[in-house]
Amino acid sequence: MSLYSRFILPKILDKSMSDPALKSIRRNLLANAAGNILEIGFGSGVNLPEYPASTKEITAVDTNPGFAKLINKQFASSSIKVNHVVASMENLPFPDATFDTVISTWTLCSVTDVDQALEEIKRVLKPEGKFLFIEHGLNNNKRTAWLQNATNWFSKLRYGGCNLNRQIPAILKRHDLAINEYREFDIAQKELLTRHTYQGIAHKI
Secondary structure: OHHHHHHHHHHHHHHOOOOHHHHHHHHHHHHOOOEEEEOOOOOOOOOHOOOOOOOOOEEEEEOHHHHHHHHHHHHOOOOEEEEEEOOOOOOOOOOOOOEEEEEEOOOOOOOOOHHHHHHHHHHHHEEEEEEEEEEOOOOOHHHHHHHHHHHHOOOOOOOOOOOOOOOEEEEEEEOOOOEEEEEEEOOOOOHHHEEEEEEEEEEOO
């Protein structure tokens, strides 16, 4: 892992993901979290304040150990017990059918092998489990989509592998993850190339 990825990128992502415009969107999704919970792409832990009051414990995974100091700040102000694991999303260190809920918020854009990561999510989900997601992706506007495709290489370089142009619903469907309670919208406060947003709940078919 480069020095940039470990020491600079976590601060950039923490600032971006701490945008107040995202708080209610997070809270709306996380209201559906229950049971044994896994959050992938935990980052600096900005989801913690938005979990339901009933949440007592979660398991959190991120690939970047550089978030450690930022995470500790979130831990200090949260009553939720967090079992934090540094691991690859493509190789989750948990047995099959472990979790009732798996959560991904603005994470699948940056996973190197998103198909393998989704197979892992399916594997660790219980048969009746839920996959909660909020992700940005390819815009419906053709001009904006063209810009996303044209500048995707720079986004990946600057933001730790972040792809601007992934079509998350289509990716989920090819892994037999059926989507319900779905909505697609633009977050006006976000930058043009990252404002198109997919939010939903999926389950294994």
